[in-house]
Amino acid sequence: MDPNYDPQKIETKWQRRWEESKLFDADAEPGRRKYYVLEMFPYPSGALHMGHVRNYTLGDALARYMWMKGHNVLHPIGWDAFGLPAENAAIKHGRDPADWTFSNIDVMREQLKRLGVSYDWRRELATCTPEYYRWNQWFFLRMFERGLAYRKKSWVNWCPQCATVLANEQVLPSGTCWRHEDTPVVERELEQWFLKITDYAEQLLDDTQELVRWPDRVLAMQRNWIGKSLGTEVDFVVPELGEPLRIFTTRVDTIFGCTAVFLAPEHPLVSKLISHSKDPEKLRAEAERIKASAVRARVEVDLEKLGIATGFTARNPYNGELVPVWLANFILMEYGTGAVMAVPAGDQRDFDFCTKYGIPVRPVVAPLDRDLPEKLEAAYTDYGRLINSGPYTGLKSEEAIERMTKDAETKGFGKVTIQYRIKDWGISRQRYWGTPIPVVYCDGCGIVPVPDKDLPVLLPKGVKPTGEGISPLAGVPEFVNTSCPKCGGAARRETDTMDTFIDSSWYFYRYTEPNISTAATSGPAIEYWFPVDQYIGGITHATLHLIYMRFFAKVMRDIGLVKFSEPVARLFTQGMVLKDGSAMSKSKGNVVDPTEMFAKYGADTVRVYVLFAAPPERDFDWSETAIEGASRFLARVHRFVSRYADRVRSVPPQATGEGKWDLAQLALEERHLLRKAHQTLRHVTEDMEGRWHYNTDIAMTMELVNELTDLDEAIETGKVRSAVLRTALEYLVLMLSLFAPHIADELWEGLGHSEPTLRVAWPAFDPELAAEEELEMAVQVNGRLRGRIRVAVDVGEEEIRRRAQSEESVVQHLNGRQVVKIIVVPQKLVNIVVK
RNA sequence: GCGAAAGUGGCGGAAUUGGCAGACGCGCCAGACUUAGGAUCUGGUCCCGCAAGGGGUGGGGGUUCGAGUCCCCCCUUUCGCACCA
Numbered sequence: 036m037d038p039n040y041d042p043q044k045i046e047t048k049w050q051r052r053w054e055e056s057k058l059f060d061a062d063a064e065p066g067r068r069k070y071y072v073l074e075m076f077p078y079p080s081g082a083l084h085m086g087h088v089r090n091y092t093l094g095d096a097l098a099r100y101m102w103m104k105g106h107n108v109l110h111p112i113g114w115d116a117f118g119l120p121a122e123n124a125a126i127k128h129g130r131d132p133a134d135w136t137f138s139n140i141d142v143m144r145e146q147l148k149r150l151g152v153s154y155d156w157r158r159e160l161a162t163c164t165p166e167y168y169r170w171n172q173w174f175f176l177r178m179f180e181r182g183l184a185y186r187k188k189s190w191v192n193w194c195p196q197c198a199t200v201l202a203n204e205q206v207l208p209s210g211t212c213w214r215h216e217d218t219p220v221v222e223r224e225l226e227q228w229f230l231k232i233t234d235y236a237e238q239l240l241d242d243t244q245e246l247v248r249w250p251d252r253v254l255a256m257q258r259n260w261i262g263k264s265l266g267t268e269v270d271f272v273v274p275e276l277g278e279p280l281r282i283f284t285t286r287v288d289t290i291f292g293c294t295a296v297f298l299a300p301e302h303p304l305v306s307k308l309i310s311h312s313k314d315p316e317k318l319r320a321e322a323e324r325i326k327a328s329a330v331r332a333r334v335e336v337d338l339e340k341l342g343i344a345t346g347f348t349a350r351n352p353y354n355g356e357l358v359p360v361w362l363a364n365f366i367l368m369e370y371g372t373g374a375v376m377a378v379p380a381g382d383q384r385d386f387d388f389c390t391k392y393g394i395p396v397r398p399v400v401a402p403l404d405r406d407l408p409e410k411l412e413a414a415y416t417d418y419g420r421l422i423n424s425g426p427y428t429g430l431k432s433e434e435a436i437e438r439m440t441k442d443a444e445t446k447g448f449g450k451v452t453i454q455y456r457i458k459d460w461g462i463s464r465q466r467y468w469g470t471p472i473p474v475v476y477c478d479g480c481g482i483v484p485v486p487d488k489d490l491p492v493l494l495p496k497g498v499k500p501t502g503e504g505i506s507p508l509a510g511v512p513e514f515v516n517t518s519c520p521k522c523g524g525a526a527r528r529e530t531d532t533m534d535t536f537i538d539s540s541w542y543f544y545r546y547t548e549p550n551i552s553t554a555a556t557s558g559p560a561i562e563y564w565f566p567v568d569q570y571i572g573g574i575t576h577a578t579l580h581l582i583y584m585r586f587f588a589k590v591m592r593d594i595g596l597v598k599f600s601e602p603v604a605r606l607f608t609q610g611m612v613l614k615d616g617s618a619m620s621k622s623k624g625n626v627v628d629p630t631e632m633f634a635k636y637g638a639d640t641v642r643v644y645v646l647f648a649a650p651p652e653r654d655f656d657w658s659e660t661a662i663e664g665a666s667r668f669l670a671r672v673h674r675f676v677s678r679y680a681d682r683v684r685s686v687p688p689q690a691t692g693e694g695k696w697d698l699a700q701l702a703l704e705e706r707h708l709l710r711k712a713h714q715t716l717r718h719v720t721e722d723m724e725g726r727w728h729y730n731t732d733i734a735m736t737m738e739l740v741n742e743l744t745d746l747d748e749a750i751e752t753g754k755v756r757s758a759v760l761r762t763a764l765e766y767l768v769l770m771l772s773l774f775a776p777h778i779a780d781e782l783w784e785g786l787g788h789s790e791p792t793l794r795v796a797w798p799a800f801d802p803e804l805a806a807e808e809e810l811e812m813a814v815q816v817n818g819r820l821r822g823r824i825r826v827a828v829d830v831g832e833e834e835i836r837r838r839a840q841s842e843e844s845v846v847q848h849l850n851g852r853q854v855v856k857i858i859v860v861p862q863k864l865v866n867i868v869v870k
Numbered sequence: 871g872c873g874a875a876a877g878u879g880g881c882g883g884a885a886u887u888g889g890c891a892g893a894c895g896c897g898c899c900a901g902a903c904u905u906a907g908g909a910u911c912u913g914g915u916c917c918c919g920c921a922a923g924g925g926g927u928g929g930g931g932g933u934u935c936g937a938g939u940c941c942c943c944c945c946u947u948u949c950g951c952a953c954c955a
Contacts, residue, residue: 338953363953578950726886730882814890817935
C-alpha cells in the first residue's frame with residue numbers, strides 16, 4: 036500500500052471540512068433552477084445496511100452532479116422514527132421507545148456522514164415529534180370531515196407477533212406479516228378506522244398514465260393492486276324468501292350456462308337461509324364447517340373446494356330458470372357482492388366444483404372456429420360465440436355482454452358495474468408508539484373529532500408497552516378520560532394509534548420547510564421544489580408507501596394544499612444488494628456491516644464498488660474479492676495524480692473557463708489524451724442526465740486512467756505538456772468526485788485549488804476534441820469481417836469505397852466476384868456485397 | 871391463470887438509434903522487480919484449430935447488405951398479483 040495514500044485520514048479530514056463549510060445549501064441562490072433528490076425514508080433500525088449505502092450513494096452522485104451543473108439541490112434526510120419495531124425493541128430491552136429510536140438515529144446519521152453523503156444536515160426531519168403528530172392528526176381530521184376517514188367493525192388481519200392489525204398491503208402473499216415472514220397472519224373482528232382510498236381508485240389508476248418516468252414494473256404492480264374490472268351486476272331472486280340475490284360477473288354472456296349460485300360463507304343472506312331452512316340446525320352446522328374451511332387472509336394457498344347445497348333456489352332473470360343456491364368456501368365476501376353465478380362450462384373453478392358435486396355443466400360459449408367436444412374435459416374460458424343462449428344465441432361474446440347488460444338495465448334486474456380489488460386503508464394500530472387518532476367517544480354525541488385548537492393529542496409519558504395486543508393507551512386513565520368537545524360531558528379518547536405509513540405519506544413535502552409550525556407544509560416552498568425530480572428506493576414499497584403517498588397527494592390537492600395530483604416525477608427502483616444470492620438479513624446472518632467496510636477499505640472504495648458492480652437497477656451479489664478492484668483503482672489514481680501534482684500546479688488551472696485548444700498546436704500524444712478526457716467527460720455527462728449506468732461511467736474513468744498510464748513516458752519526458760496534463764487530471768478528479776468525493780477533494784486540493792470540488796462548475800465537454808480525427812473502419816464482405824482500414828474522419832465516401840476494395844485482406848475474399856453493392860456506414864464500417 | 875422484467879466468457883457486466891460482440895473490472899496464466907508477495911508493474915485470457923480459417927450472445931424460424939439489438943414461436947429464470955367471479 037502506498038504510504039501516502041491513507042483513505043481513512045483523507046476521509047476524516049474532508050468530512051470535517053464539509054461539515055464546517057456547510058457545503059450543501061438548498062437555498063443558496065433562490066433564482067436558480069431546482070432539483071429535488073429524495074431517497075426513501077429510512078427506518079432507524081440501528082444501522083445502515085448495504086441497501087442503504089447503495090441508495091444514498093446513487094442519490095449523492097446525482098445530487099453532486101446537479102449541484103455542479105448549477106441547480107439548487109434539495110437533498111434532505113429524515114427518519115421514519117416510530118413504529119412497531121421501535122416498540123418491540125423497547126419492550127425487549129426494557130427501554131423507552133423514544134430513547135431507542137433517537138439513539139439509533141444518532142448511529143445512522145454518523146454512518147451516513149462517514150459515507151460522505153452530501154445532505155443539507157440542517158434539514159433533517161424526524162416524525163416522532165409533537166409537531167409531526169399535530170399535522171398527522173390535522174390530516175386525519177380533514178379526511179374525517181370529508182367522509183374519507185370512517186370507523187367500522189370488520190375482520191382484520193392481525194399479526195400475533197406485532198400484536199396489532201395490519202393493512203392488506205402489509206400482508207405478504209405467503210399470508211404472513213411483512214415484518215415477520217415466519218408469522219402467519221390471523222383474522223380478528225375489531226372496530227377500526229379506515230381511510231377511503233377506494234374513493235380514489237379510479238384516479239390512482241388513471242394517473243398512472245401521467246407517470247411516464249416511473250418504471251413499468253411499479254405501475255403494473257399498482258394497476259394490478261387496484262384491480263379494476265368492468266362487469267355486470269344481476270339480481271337473481273330467491274322465491275322461497277322473496278328476496279333478491281345480487282351477483283357480480285364479468286362474463287354475463289355466459290349466464291345461460293348458470294347452473295347454480297354460490298354464496299360466500301359470510302354472505303348476509305346466509306343467516307336468513309338458515310332460519311327459513313327445514314332443518315336449521317343441520318344447515319347452521321354445515322355452514323359453520325364451510326366457513327371454517329374458507330379462504331382466510333390469503334393463508335391457504337391450495338384450498339380444497341368445499342360447499343353445501345342450502346336447499347334453496349334462485350331464479351335467473353334471463354331465462355327464468357331456478358338453480359340451486361350453494362355455500363362455497365372459495366367465494367370471497369370482500370370482492371363483488373359475495374355471490375357469484377356458477378357457470379361450470381365457462382369458469383375452471385366452477386367446473387371443478389360442479390363436477391365434484393354433480394351439478395350439471397351446460398356449454399354456452401364455443402370457440403369461433405370449431406365446436407366444443409360432446410363432453411367437456413375443462414371449462415372453455417375464452418371469448419367466442421354464444422350457443423344455447425336463447426335470444427342471444429349466435430352473438431359473439433363482446434356483443435353479447437353489451438346487449439345483455441343493456442337488456443338487464445332496461446328490464447331493471449341488472450346494471451354495469453366497476454369493481455376494484457383495492458380495499459380501504461385500515462390505519463388503526465393497537466400500539467403505544469404512534470400518532471394518537473384524534474377523536475373522542477361521547478355517550479351523547481357519538482364520535483367527536485378533537486378540534487384543531489386542541490392538537491396535538493400527545494402520547495402520555497411513562498407508559499410501559501406490554502406488547503399484549505390491547506392498546507397500551509387504554510390502560511392509562513388520565514389519557515382515556517376526557518370531556519366531550521361538543522357537550523362538555525364525560526367522554527373517552529380513542530386509544531388506537533395511526534399506522535406509520537401515514538407519516539411517510541407526506542414527509543417529503545415537509546422537507547421543503549421542516550420547521551414551520553403554522554401549517555403542515557408551506558405553499559410557496561412546495562411550489563418551488565415540487566414535483567420531486569427524482570425519488571430513489573427499493574421496489575418493496577410498490578404497493579405500500581408508493582400507493583399511499585399518491586393517495587395522500589390527491590387528498591392534499593382536494594384540501595387545497597397542493598395544485599398537482601402526482602408529487603413524484605421520476606421514480607428509480609434500485610436493485611438489492613445480496614449476499615450469497617439472497618437478501619442480507621440479520622436472521623440469515625449474512626449481513627455485511629458498512630462500518631466495517633469503511634474501516635477496512637474507506638468509504639470511497641465502498642461507494643465506487645457498489646456503483647461499479649452492476650447497473651443500479653439490478654440486484655447484485657456482494658463480493659469481498661471484487662471490492663479489491665475498486666480499492667486498487669483509487670490507489671492508482673491517487674498515486675498517479677500525486678506524482679504529477681507539483682508539476683501541474685505550476686501552470687494555470689484549466690478545467691474551468693479554459694480557452695479552446697488549438698488542435699494544430701498539439702502533439703499526437705496530447706491529442707490522444709485530450710480526446711480521451713473529453714470522450715470520458717461526454718459519456719459521464721450524458722449518462723448523468725438520465726441513464727445512470729454509473730458502472731459504465733466508472734469504467735470510462737478507469738479507461739482514462741489507463742490512457743494516462745499508457746502515456747506515462749510521454750508525460751514524464753514533457754512531450755505531453757503540463758497544461759494538457761492538468762486538463763486531463765482535473766477532468767478525471769471532477770468526474771471522480773461524484774462517486775468518490777473524499778479522495779477527489781484531496782486530489783483537487785493537491786492540484787492547487789482551495790475550494791472543494793462541489794464548488795466547481797461541471798465542465799462542458801468539447802465535441803470537437805472528443806471526436807476522433809482518424810478512425811478505423813471495419814470492412815466486411817457479405818457481412819463478415821475481413822479487414823480494417825484507417826481513414827481520416829472527413830474522408831469522402833468514394834475514397835472509402837476505393838480504399839476498402841483495395842485493402843489486401845479484403846481483395847482475397849472478393850476473389851474476382853461481382854460486387855453487387857457497397858454499403859458505407861459513416862465512421863463505422865463498410866460492407867461489400869458480392870455474388 | 872394474469873402482469874412485468876431478464877437470459878451475453880470462469881464471474882460482475884459492456885455494446886445508448888440494427889453496424890467491428892465481450893469495453894471496464896474480478897479471477898486465472900506467464901513474466902519483471904523482490905529474502906518474500908495477499909504490494910506494484912508488463913503481457914496474455916470467448917470456443918475449436920499448429921495455421922489459414924471456422925463457430926459463437928437460451929433454442930428454432932423470419933426481416934435485412936448486416937441482428938445480442940427488430941418480428942414470430944418455444945424454453946428457462948426472477949419478481950409481482952391471484953379461487954378477484
